[in-house]
Amino acid sequence: DCDKFWNHVAFTNYIQFFLPQRETRANFIHPKRDFMAFNEVVEDLQPDIIIVWGTAVMNDIISHAHSKISNIDDLQHTYLYNGEIYIIKTTHPAAPGFNSSKELFKKQLLKVLET
Numbered sequence: 001d002c003d004k005f006w007n008h009v010a011f012t013n014y015i016q017f018f019l020p021q022r023e024t025r026a027n028f029i030h031p032k033r034d035f036m037a038f039n040e041v042v043e044d045l046q047p048d049i050i051i052v053w054g055t056a057v058m059n060d061i062i063s064h065a066h067s068k069i070s071n072i073d074d075l076q077h078t079y080l081y082n083g084e085i086y087i088i089k090t091t092h093p094a095a096p097g098f099n100s101s102k103e104l105f106k107k108q109l110l111k112v113l114e115t
Contacts, residue, residue, distance in 0.1 A: 015030075016030070
């Protein structure tokens, strides 16, 4: 049921403004502001799973939340935030490697949903 699904899903942009060009994306992360906004959304919504599209954003989250984030050894690109929220990093849908990363993402997501 679509209504039930959308009652359990939220979307937010990590970078807090539009980028002028796709190629400049990593240079436009404003670390403190963007992480503070991310953390505020996480605190407000208290999700079970966060899906992060892209390495630059995930690296920024890790650098700011290093004391709150830990790797899950048996799942590549999967982390725990605050010891209870799963973060799955996958390729951004606009990136060239998105199609080839779908199976890994599916495996990660299914594994997390089983827990």
